[in-house]
Amino acid sequence: MNDELALREKVVVLSVFGGGLHPCKPVKFKRASGREIQVSEIGLVYPALRGRREIHIFDVSDGQADYRLEFDARTLSWYLTQEADHYER
Amino acid sequence: MNDSINPATPLVMHIDLNSAFATTEQQARPMLRGKPVAIVNRRSPNAAVITASYEAKAKGVKVGTRMMEAKLLCPGIIAVESDPLKYRFVFKKLIGILSDYSPKATMKSIDEGLIDFNGMAINRPMIDVGMEIKQRLKNEIGNHMRCNVGIGTNRFLAKTAAGLHKPDGLDEINSKNLRTVFSGMKLRDITGIADGYGSRLEAVGINTPLEFLDADIYTLEKIVFKGIVGRQWHMRLKGWEVDDREFKMGRVGRQYVLESANLKYDQIITRLHSLCESVGYRLRSQNKSARGIYVYVRTQRGYYWHKSKLMTLPFFSNKAIYNLSRQLFFYAPGEIREIGVHCYHLEDYDQSQISLFGDEIAREKNLNLAVDTLNDRYGEQTIHSAHTLESGDFVKTKIPFGGVRYF
Numbered sequence: 237m238n239d240e241l242a243l244r245e246k247v248v249v250l251s252v253f254g255g256g257l258h259p260c261k262p263v264k265f266k267r268a269s270g271r272e273i274q275v276s277e278i279g280l281v282y283p284a285l286r287g288r289r290e291i292h293i294f295d296v297s298d299g300q301a302d303y304r305l306e307f308d309a310r311t312l313s314w315y316l317t318q319e320a321d322h323y324e325r
Numbered sequence: 326m327n328d329s330i331n332p333a334t335p336l337v338m339h340i341d342l343n344s345a346f347a348t349t350e351q352q353a354r355p356m357l358r359g360k361p362v363a364i365v366n367r368r369s370p371n372a373a374v375i376t377a378s379y380e381a382k383a384k385g386v387k388v389g390t391r392m393m394e395a396k397l398l399c400p401g402i403i404a405v406e407s408d409p410l411k412y413r414f415v416f417k418k419l420i421g422i423l424s425d426y427s428p429k430a431t432m433k434s435i436d437e438g439l440i441d442f443n444g445m446a447i448n449r450p451m452i453d454v455g456m457e458i459k460q461r462l463k464n465e466i467g468n469h470m471r472c473n474v475g476i477g478t479n480r481f482l483a484k485t486a487a488g489l490h491k492p493d494g495l496d497e498i499n500s501k502n503l504r505t506v507f508s509g510m511k512l513r514d515i516t517g518i519a520d521g522y523g524s525r526l527e528a529v530g531i532n533t534p535l536e537f538l539d540a541d542i543y544t545l546e547k548i549v550f551k552g553i554v555g556r557q558w559h560m561r562l563k564g565w566e567v568d569d570r571e572f573k574m575g576r577v578g579r580q581y582v583l584e585s586a587n588l589k590y591d592q593i594i595t596r597l598h599s600l601c602e603s604v605g606y607r608l609r610s611q612n613k614s615a616r617g618i619y620v621y622v623r624t625q626r627g628y629y630w631h632k633s634k635l636m637t638l639p640f641f642s643n644k645a646i647y648n649l650s651r652q653l654f655f656y657a658p659g660e661i662r663e664i665g666v667h668c669y670h671l672e673d674y675d676q677s678q679i680s681l682f683g684d685e686i687a688r689e690k691n692l693n694l695a696v697d698t699l700n701d702r703y704g705e706q707t708i709h710s711a712h713t714l715e716s717g718d719f720v721k722t723k724i725p726f727g728g729v730r731y732f
Contacts, residue, residue, distance in 0.1 A: 240406075257464065257465065257467075277355045279352055279353040279354055279355055279467065279469075280349070280352055280353035280411065280414075280466070280467055282410065282411060282414035283414075284410055286704070287702055287703045287704070288702060293410075295353035295354060295411075297354065297355040297356055299355075300356075301356060302353075302354035302355065302356045302357070320354060320356070321356065
């Protein structure tokens with residue numbers, strides 16, 4: 237089973253801006269429930285257009301589940317839009 | 326024509342992403358790594374697998390396997406819905422990397438690229454270039470990305486070399502090792518030799534790639550392939566280039582497997598309409614108009630029905646495609662499982678052509694252009710006909726199996 241949850245949850249993200257493959261690195265984020273999630277790996281970062289609005293998508297993991305964070309470059313806000321976990325072999 | 330093996334230094338490089346969509350998902354979602362993954366367009370039992378990860382392939386899951394069958398073959402397989410945006414990003418990154426090495430870098434399909442170094446001054450071994458590309462893929466996309474690199478004197482041998490050591494190979498086929506490589510392959514391992522050609526070759530006693538390589542041109546041209554194709558195979562196998570040509574776009578189309586077996590006729594018609602809008606958009610995005618329309622149906626019992634019509638004047642609008650498709654669809658059988666619409670006899674859309682209906686055509690073109698522009702900017706099906714309101718979510722554009730022309 238593969239549980240994928242589509243979300244539109246505003247989150248607070250602590251990011252580091254530097255160089256390398258991912259100039260913007262989300263380090264951890266805090267969900268609406270108050271739960272903090274430590275990002276252990278950034279999988280893929282890619283841009284998307286929603287109309288004229290540019291969104292940066294960050295597929296990340298905390299080692300327990302995969303998450304999709306979206307950064308809206310116009311409003312400078314972060315959203316959690318997907319959570320996927322409970323993989324069974 | 327040359328009868329010997331091409332002795333030139335191999336300068337054609339084929340780059341093949343391994344199980345491209347599945348690898349991309351495993352790159353993006355670390356929790357999927359090492360697990361059997363199937364990419365599907367819809368997470369339903371009847372959905373066909375578009376790409377299987379290597380872990381799933383090892384259990385017998387192939388492209389086209391239905392999910393219900395895949396779960397039997399590979400319990401625990403994870404179905405992931407395709408995400409064209411992600412694959413487009415990887416595709417663009419890959420073409421960007423390849424273009425750094427030669428102006429003659431092209432993507433042959435969504436997951437296969439080709440670099441032709443002929444005519445360029447290369448001051449290092451091609452194997453080094455191949456290793457660098459593999460490393461750049463990891464550095465510039467992600468460390469889970471892997472690819473096969475093949476090097477040969479022509480496209481065919483480069484592609485064959487890329488398939489020798491999956492999933493992370495780097496091989497060269499040259500005049501010295503060609504026979505050794507062929508001796509380790511089966512006839513049907515050869516790209517382009519499926520059951521049809523394979524049976525024809527076997528019928529004349531050609532059972533191995535080496536026998537195919539050594540076959541005389543008369544046998545291939547006059548007996549097996551009955552035409553120029555035989556001569557091309559004779560040269561291709563020996564490493565001479567015969568595939569360096571562009572193919573014209575022959576048709577534009579889309580198909581859709583109905584989400585339920587219990588849809589009413591009117592509901593199926595709305596899905597047909599959605600397909601027509603999608604086909605119209607693709608047609609216009611290539612600056613083409615069409616003269617032919619082809620509609621097909623596959624029934625729940627596997628029966629294939631089709632009907633086509635060739636028009637005198639070209640058409641390009643959603644409305645025209647739908648009206649023509651609907652006329653043909655009237656004759657379709659019941660118990661439908663899959664529908665498809667294709668436009669063929671494509672021509673470049675020429676606005677300068679004088680027509681008695683010039684004003685009307687110009688209006689129709691402008692309207693379609695406006696709708697396409699809005700959909701480009703605000704997303705697929707932002708503007709569509711009211712008739713497709715209910716079907717739009719089901720008939721969303723998904724990732725195609727092969728080509729890159731809509732990228």
